[in-house]
Amino acid sequence: MDCFNINILLVFSARMFGVRHVVVSLLFLATVVSYATRVSMSVTILAMTKENNYGYQVFDWNKTIQDTILSSFFWGYIVLQIPAGIFAGRFGGKMLILVSMIVTGLINLIVPISAEKGDWMAVCGCRIAMGLFQGILYPSLHGLLGQWAPITERSRMGTFVYSGSQLGTVIEMMLAGVLSDSKFGWPSVYYVAGISCILWSVLWIIFGASNPAESKWISKEERKYIESNAGSSNVNENKKLPVPWKSILTSLPFWSILLSHCGQSLGFWTLLTEMPSYMDKVLGVNIKSTGFLSALPYVAMYILSFVFSWIAEYLVNNNVTSLSTTRKIFNTIAFWGPAASLLALCYIPAGYLTLAVVMLTITVGLNGAHYVGFLISHIDLSPNFASTLMGITNGCGNIFSIMAPLSVSVVVSDEKSAADWRKVFFISIAFYFLSNLFFILFMSGNVQDWNEPQSKNTIEEGEKKSKKEKTGEHKF
Numbered sequence: 001m002d003c004f005n006i007n008i009l010l011v012f013s014a015r016m017f018g019v020r021h022v023v024v025s026l027l028f029l030a031t032v033v034s035y036a037t038r039v040s041m042s043v044t045i046l047a048m049t050k051e052n053n054y055g056y057q058v059f060d061w062n063k064t065i066q067d068t069i070l071s072s073f074f075w076g077y078i079v080l081q082i083p084a085g086i087f088a089g090r091f092g093g094k095m096l097i098l099v100s101m102i103v104t105g106l107i108n109l110i111v112p113i114s115a116e117k118g119d120w121m122a123v124c125g126c127r128i129a130m131g132l133f134q135g136i137l138y139p140s141l142h143g144l145l146g147q148w149a150p151i152t153e154r155s156r157m158g159t160f161v162y163s164g165s166q167l168g169t170v171i172e173m174m175l176a177g178v179l180s181d182s183k184f185g186w187p188s189v190y191y192v193a194g195i196s197c198i199l200w201s202v203l204w205i206i207f208g209a210s211n212p213a214e215s216k217w218i219s220k221e222e223r224k225y226i227e228s229n230a231g232s233s234n235v236n237e238n239k240k241l242p243v244p245w246k247s248i249l250t251s252l253p254f255w256s257i258l259l260s261h262c263g264q265s266l267g268f269w270t271l272l273t274e275m276p277s278y279m280d281k282v283l284g285v286n287i288k289s290t291g292f293l294s295a296l297p298y299v300a301m302y303i304l305s306f307v308f309s310w311i312a313e314y315l316v317n318n319n320v321t322s323l324s325t326t327r328k329i330f331n332t333i334a335f336w337g338p339a340a341s342l343l344a345l346c347y348i349p350a351g352y353l354t355l356a357v358v359m360l361t362i363t364v365g366l367n368g369a370h371y372v373g374f375l376i377s378h379i380d381l382s383p384n385f386a387s388t389l390m391g392i393t394n395g396c397g398n399i400f401s402i403m404a405p406l407s408v409s410v411v412v413s414d415e416k417s418a419a420d421w422r423k424v425f426f427i428s429i430a431f432y433f434l435s436n437l438f439f440i441l442f443m444s445g446n447v448q449d450w451n452e453p454q455s456k457n458t459i460e461e462g463e464k465k466s467k468k469e470k471t472g473e474h475k476f
Helices: 002-016 019-048 063-077 081-091 094-134 137-148 151-162 164-180 187-207 220-228 245-249 252-281 291-317 323-346 353-372 374-381 386-411 418-442 456-471
Strands: none
Touching (some): 019 137, 019 151, 019 187, 019 220, 063 386, 081 094, 081 386, 094 137, 137 151, 151 291, 164 187, 252 386, 291 323, 323 353, 323 374, 323 418, 353 374, 374 386, 386 418
């Protein structure tokens, strides 16, 4: 009886807290640190181009050069998305994410000397290389979540990991400014970022693992719990499954995720990059002048993402709604909610600061529901190929991220014309609406048949068996 009680206690402990939570916490920190390094240049470039009191080098970079430096990250970011997804799916995500973080750290450490010795072209080279290796991150994260996150905890874990992007952005916006204005100067921003990446890498080497089967810290009870709730019979098994490309590319549920990722990228990055200019030029509200107002929408998104994830898990785990229905509900909140808010924001008269900030906060805040909408749905369709699916959709999505500011330069001829800006926002609204409509119609919460493709040997054995049955060669 005592042994029985001990076993129950071990199983209960494994469900409440275990190695999977340590791994997921490290993945969260990886997202925080990587996004902080990603946005650091946006703040630090201002300090690098103005005089300071501490003798740090000042660079004569005009607006064109600054924009080139800021955009260069995305030139490299797109390249390795799909290859990283395939590699993570075949060999696991542990080493891939480790390489991403170590290289990101080392690049940040050499940015100051690169800028001093090679000027803006060397800085662009560093940013391209950092984008290249950070392109490995999201496919690796998705592959690791597919292995470590049980279905009953998937929404919460996925939201926790990916919400690190918002927290990292907010932290870096505040920290980079403080460090740049201190006696340590703008180089300290990159040194802190680089050291943070290296420290994270040390922790990952100790505690990280591609799946529960490879972890030296996990208990038998926790491993059994994860594997029995993984949603795939092959998950955690070290098998190099062939990628079922034809099945993936002809899957309507996959296309619903792909289109949602593209719609989200265009809409969100339009808000992130262009809304401050719209509010300044058209509404007469310089939101960047107030740090709190600038960060408020993204703080709201960070907080609401956890609220949405808790509600989503409650609905699924208590059988209130199916997994598929839950994903569709929250994707609708994340897409059609901001679309409606953005439409209202387009018609706010000039000078209404409070109303404009409220609508912008609602628009961005509701977007936090996408973490339990399309973004985690790759794992629902295929735990085995989640990293490959994320590589495809994130790669395509980032093309639309780059298109967001380009659409403004094409459509807006007069920056002070509300009518011109509405055309830009109508494009985002249309993408939000149509991509979510496709998601509602075709998304599935079920693991797809192609998640566990037959190997060549299995197919050959099946064909031989079929021939024997036809010729009567089998024995009874």
